Each structure stands twice: as C-alpha cells, then as structure tokens.
C-alpha cells in the first residue's frame with residue numbers, strides 16, 4: 001500500500017480536491033464533522049472526546065469502529081499484527097500488554113497463542129471492551145482468561161514494574177495528540193520488562209504535522225523518535241513493516257540499555 005507522505009489533509013486545498021475526486025464520500029464526511037464538533041463541545045478533554053467517538057462508532061458497528069471496512073479486512077488486519085510479532089520473536093510465555101486493544105481484532109490471536117493469563121488489554125472505551133468480550137466468546141477463548149480493563153489515561157500506575165515483555169499499540173497513536181503519546185512514553189519504561197519491546201503504529205507525514213477532526217493525527221518520524229529519547233527510551237523505525245499492505249508506519253521502543 002503506497003503512503004501519501006506529503007499531503008496536509010487538514011488544508012482547504014486538500015479537502016476541496018479530495019471532495020472533487022470522491023463526491024460520494026462528502027455527505028458522510030459532513031455528518032462526521034457535525035457529530036465530532038458536537039462531541040468536542042461536550043468533551044473538551046481529548047480522551048473523553050475520543051471515548052465519545054468510540055461509543056458512537058461502536059454502537060453502529062464495532063468492527064468498523066476499530067477501522068475494519070469488512071469482516072475479511074478485520075481478520076486480515078489482526079493476522080498482519082499477529083504474524084509480524086510472531087516473526088519478531090513473540091513466544092507463548094511472554095506477557096503482553098495491548099494498549100487500545102479495541103474489540104480484539106489482533107488481541108484474540110494473541111490470547112489464543114499466549115499462555116492463559118498472559119494477555120492484558122486496556123482501552124479508554126468501555127463500549128469497545130464490551131464488544132471485545134463478544135469476540136472472546138465467539139472465538140471460544142474463555143479459558144485463556146485474558147484481562148480487559150478500561151483506563152482513564154496512559155499513566156499505567158495500577159500495573160506492576162517490569163511486567164510486560166511485549167507492549168503493542170496498533171492504530172492508537174494515529175488517534176492521539178502528542179501529550180497522550182508523551183504520557184505513554186513517560187510511563188511505559190516502568191512496566192516494560194528488561195529486554196522487552198513496545199511497538200506502536202502511527203500515521204506518518206514527511207510534511208507538516210496535522211490532524212483531521214482531532215480523530216486522525218499525522219506525525220513526522222523524528223518527532224516521535226526524539227520524544228521517546230527524551231523519556232530515557234531507545235526508539236527505531238521498523239523498515240520491514242513498510243513492506244506490508246498497511247497505511248501506517250511502525251516504531252519500536254526499548255529500554256535504553258537494550259537498544
């Protein structure tokens with residue numbers, strides 16, 4: 001999948017030319033703009049706002065709420081995340097924290113693979129976690145006893161030190177303003193086990209950083225790499241993820257000593 005790395009999707013020129021190229025998508029975009037404006041008015045705090053977006057989207061369709069255009073695509077995107085981590089050394093005895101686990105698009109595969117109790121999923125949206133419980137039931141994974149927990153923020157204070165070998169956040173920072181990502185970087189090192197790694201995807205731009213409707217955020221790689229460094233972590237861009245049919249890019253964060 002080719003990435004458009006220079007477009008500023010928030011600019012008027014881009015929006016007009018997009019509307020001319022895709023007129024059928026305009027009504028949906030207008031409806032979304034109106035809804036998001038209302039939700040932002042009611043919840044000025046970003047996490048509360050995005051929780052409200054997820055509530056509205058999940059009520060309509062949980063798969064679509066996490067970005068799946070169809071069940072086939074939902075399954076394929078989950079498999080892509082799982083296969084990538086498996087190829088990078090994920091083992092059944094690892095303990096995994098999934099940030100923004102959604103309705104377990106990838107999570108159910110991790111839960112099936114890891115030892116019982118070794119998967120811990122967190123999300124800001126209780127509604128999508130209810131849908132995650134449905135996924136567990138549909139996949140017959142009750143015996144794996146994963147933990148699914150709603151969170152207010154990413155300060156992670158309720159989790160133990162050095163617990164997780166693998167931390168995973170797919171399509172979460174693509175919906176997060178920089179202070180949310182920074183909060184995660186400030187605390188992730190404490191819960192990451194020695195030798196562990198934290199992979200996250202992000203929407204990459206090589207032009208101006210921008211956002212669309214405060215739902216989709218576009219960052220330069222250097223911004224995220226240097227933010228991780230400021231928090232005593234080592235971060236690197238994952239070139240091999242670029243070969244996969246996915247619109248986002250991936251960064252891996254480790255303890256500085258392991259980098």
Ligand SMILES: C[S@@+](CC[C@H](N)C(=O)[O-])C[C@H]1O[C@@H](n2cnc3c(N)ncnc32)[C@H](O)[C@@H]1O
Pocket residue numbers: 047050054065066067099100101102103104105106122123124125128151153154169170171172175176180
């Ligand atoms: C696009 S969905 C992706 C879900 C899942 N990672 C996947 O790949 O299917 C983004 C998820 O991240 C959650 N989320 C967004 N911001 C978050 C934050 N700051 N902390 C935790 N979860 C967050 C949303 O509620 C949503 O479930």
